[in-house]
Amino acid sequence: MPKLTVGPWIAAQKLPRKNLGRDRLAFLERTALRADAQQVAGLPLIGMGGSCGKPAFALPYLLTWTDENTRRLEDVAxxxxxxVEYGLYPHLKQHDGDLEVAAVQDWTTLAMVYLRPGYERAEELLGSLAAALRPD
Structure with missing residues (x-):
């Protein structure tokens, strides 16, 4: 499976040069791309992490952590x-180098997965997480 196919779409929205950081019109031009709704593995892209810039995908169900689904999460990892590193919410980190490739957030109204766009198996991982965490 490929890296996230939305990588170029995301990159086009990031600040290309520091000197454009105060350029309101350049910002408006970049954010106009957001009108083009994106999906990966059938899940809608709903935004990107504030500081990390990882794209966030809405799961089609609510998520409440249990012993059973955290075990399934560890199996996928x-x-x-x-x-799995359990902090405020679970993060999937590679054994080799501790690189974070995904995080799963659970809120009372929404569950989402953040993915590292350059991770080679990102789309496959997104599908695996969505299937494994689906409530019975």
């Missing part, structure tokens, strides 16, 4: 050469 292992399948992708990762472990």
């Amino acid at each position: 292992a399948e992708y050469g990762c472990y």
Whole structure:
């Protein structure tokens, strides 16, 4: 499976040069791209992490963490050469180098997955997480 196909779409919205940081019109030009709704693995892209810039995808269900679904999360992580770091919410990090490739957030009204756009198996991982975390 490929890296996230929305990578170029995301990159086009980031600040290309520091000197454009105060250019309101350049900002408006970049954000106009957001009108073109994006999907990956059938899940809508709903935004990007504030400081990290990782794209966020809405899961089509609410998520409440349980022993069972955290075990399934750990199984998915292992399948992708990762472990789960449980902080405020779970992060999948590669065993080799501790690179964060995904995070799963649960809110009372929304569940979402953040993915590293350059991760080689990002789209496949997104589909695996959506399937594994789906409530019974």
